[in-house]
Amino acid sequence: xxxxxxxxxxxxxxxxxxxxxxxxxxxxxxxxxxxxxxxxxxxxxxxxxxxxxxxxxxxxxxxxxxxxxxxxxxxxxxxxxxxxxxxxxxxxxxxxxxxxxxxxxxxxxxxxxxxxx
Numbered sequence: 001x002x003x004x005x006x007x008x009x010x011x012x013x014x015x016x017x018x019x020x021x022x023x024x025x026x027x028x029x030x031x032x033x034x035x036x037x038x039x040x041x042x043x044x045x046x047x048x049x050x051x052x053x054x055x056x057x058x059x060x061x062x063x064x065x066x067x068x069x070x071x072x073x074x075x076x077x078x079x080x081x082x083x084x085x086x087x088x089x090x091x092x093x094x095x096x097x098x099x100x101x102x103x104x105x106x107x108x109x110x111x112x113x114x115x116x117x
Contacts, residue, residue: 002114005055009110012047016040017106030080037073045069048113056117064113071112075105 021040028034049065056064079102088095 001055005051005114005117006110008051008054009048009113010107012044012051013106013110016043016047029076030084032077037076040076041069041073044072052113052117060117064116067116068109068113071109072106075102075109078102 020043025036025040027036029037029040031037045065045068047065048068049061052061052064055061079098082098083095086094086098088098090096
């Protein structure tokens, strides 16, 4: 069952993080409390809730979705703060190190969620 949950969490991740993340969401993720970053994190939390409804109770799905949203927000915020402190662009390795670390942290969030289930 853990494999199925992880499959769906990673599927929702690519949808919410890439297919459904718009400029108004990602442009100000380095500004703590900005509506764009909050909306993006909430999207992750809602999608996690929807995925987990197939595997657990609505209450636990809601709580784990909320954990995902809070962690996602702060991981993205930290990534953007690193990019501010160490300016870079996609043609440089350090951009990909920071971006890859961000994606790894999100993936570890999904392993935490499965562990908590």
